[in-house]
Amino acid sequence: MSDTDRLDPGSMARAFREARRRGMDVEPAVLFHDLGRMRARIGRIGAAFPPGALHTVAIKANPLVEVLRAAVDCGAGLEAASLEEVKLSLAAGCPPDRIVYDSPAKSRADIAEALRLGVRINADNLDELGRIDELVGHGGAASRIGLRINPQVGASSIALTSVADRRSKFGVPLEQADAVRAAFARYAWLAGLHVHVGSQGCALSQLIDGIGRVEALRQELRRAMGPLAAGTMDIGGGLPVAYRSTDRPPALEDYAAALRREVPTLFEEGTTLITEFGRWIQAGCGFAVSRVEYVKKDSAGRTAILHLGADFLLRRAYHPDDWHHDFMALDPEAEPKGGPLSPCTLGGPLCFGGDVLARELAFPELSPGDLVLIRDTGAYTLSMWSRHCSRGIPAVLGVDADDLRVLRERELPEDVVAFWSRGRGRP
Numbered sequence: 001m002s003d004t005d006r007l008d009p010g011s012m013a014r015a016f017r018e019a020r021r022r023g024m025d026v027e028p029a030v031l032f033h034d035l036g037r038m039r040a041r042i043g044r045i046g047a048a049f050p051p052g053a054l055h056t057v058a059i060k061a062n063p064l065v066e067v068l069r070a071a072v073d074c075g076a077g078l079e080a081a082s083l084e085e086v087k088l089s090l091a092a093g094c095p096p097d098r099i100v101y102d103s104p105a106k107s108r109a110d111i112a113e114a115l116r117l118g119v120r121i122n123a124d125n126l127d128e129l130g131r132i133d134e135l136v137g138h139g140g141a142a143s144r145i146g147l148r149i150n151p152q153v154g155a156s157s158i159a160l161t162s163v164a165d166r167r168s169k170f171g172v173p174l175e176q177a178d179a180v181r182a183a184f185a186r187y188a189w190l191a192g193l194h195v196h197v198g199s200q201g202c203a204l205s206q207l208i209d210g211i212g213r214v215e216a217l218r219q220e221l222r223r224a225m226g227p228l229a230a231g232t233m234d235i236g237g238g239l240p241v242a243y244r245s246t247d248r249p250p251a252l253e254d255y256a257a258a259l260r261r262e263v264p265t266l267f268e269e270g271t272t273l274i275t276e277f278g279r280w281i282q283a284g285c286g287f288a289v290s291r292v293e294y295v296k297k298d299s300a301g302r303t304a305i306l307h308l309g310a311d312f313l314l315r316r317a318y319h320p321d322d323w324h325h326d327f328m329a330l331d332p333e334a335e336p337k338g339g340p341l342s343p344c345t346l347g348g349p350l351c352f353g354g355d356v357l358a359r360e361l362a363f364p365e366l367s368p369g370d371l372v373l374i375r376d377t378g379a380y381t382l383s384m385w386s387r388h389c390s391r392g393i394p395a396v397l398g399v400d401a402d403d404l405r406v407l408r409e410r411e412l413p414e415d416v417v418a419f420w421s422r423g424r425g426r427p
């Protein structure tokens with residue numbers, strides 16, 4: 001079974017029309033996040049894994065507090081890639097014991113604050129364990145602490161987002177298992193292991209292989225140290241999603257079934273299983289609409305200038321072959337545009353030549369005032385917003401069945417001035 005489930009373009013265009021009818025802030029561009037779909041994805045994860053598991057949503061895929069709050073309200077925890085994301089989790093109402101703090105660069109002050117707050121921590125390396133040990137005496141008993149292992153299963157097909165190749169900067173390499181055993185013997189507070197292999201560009205077999213290797217190490221630790229040791233196993237995020245109608249990513253339920261088959265101890269009683277899905281939950285929940293501001297024609301073809309570009313779709317602008325998005329032409333009333341197709345380049349609003357979202361796309365004729373719909377923008381887009389050229393982030397609207405609400409107001413020029421200004425008035 002493969003997971004080809006995507007929001008249909010008709011419902012996206014309808015949401016835009018409804019937002020405009022209600023006088024919401026949709027010009028010249030607007031971002032949407034479908035909260036109902038997000039809840040359904042979180043529900044599917046809960047149903048596929050054992051009932052006691054903790055399912056966190058990776059904040060770095062989409063850090064909007066209102067999005068995180070909706071996830072927490074339906075039972076998810078949150079995975080934080082920085083102390084700032086820990087604070088976002090708290091702002092979203094997440095209880096500390098459902099927050100997992102992962103970062104390769106935690107300072108002593110970061111660790112002390114995380115221990116004070118009582119959030120879960122995954123240490124990235126052995127030196128970090130030493131720092132934690134110096135601090136746990138000072139009231140850190142409420143934190144559950146794991147250790148990230150790099151399973152060294154090789155790079156994904158997308159080099160820049162690979163995290164589990166032999167020399168990845170993340171985790172303790174599995175080849176140093178002796179040092180991991182020594183760490184568990186030394187630090188009584190060490191509660192489990194953590195692994196994250198990646199999502200887009202990763203084969204199912206690679207994800208399962210990586211998790212299987214780290215789980216084998218955890219079982220070995222438990223055999224050596226007793227059944228109460230290393231009780232927590234955090235299997236990270238993962239799973240690619242469909243960005244094209246022809247993509248056939250694995251279904252979540254097949255992934256869980258394969259894990260149950262290949263790594264059965266994950267599903268045993270006595271194991272606290274944690275997941276950290278980001279892209280799989282969020283990518284397909286997002287879509288964006290921009291007005292076409294100008295259409296330039298020359299002997300080689302047409303270029304439509306949009307209000308979203310490399311500021312919003314950073315990965316797409318720099319690595320278009322790795323990061324696909326589907327684009328759809330709508331007329332000024334947000335109805336699908338028909339007519340003959342001809343090559344069209346979609347240019348972004350920034351003052352640099354690389355700010356192009358699509359080159360020579362087969363597209364209907366466009367005029368100023370038409371709209372372009374961008375699909376599958378819910379993960380690693382807004383969270384990577386680029387301040388280059390200092391354009392404000394458009395309003396983000398939440399779609400919740402038939403309802404629409406503001407998740408984040410549009411940034412005004414004065415907000416951007418404040419961003420680039422000296423500070424918040426501290427002496």
Ligand SMILES: *Cc1c(COP(=O)(O)O)cnc(C)c1O
Nearest residue numbers: 058196199237238276277278279
């Ligand atoms: C980015 C990240 C995730 C989420 O990854 P996806 O590919 O979005 O599922 C989970 N855990 C860690 C440690 C990460 O760095």
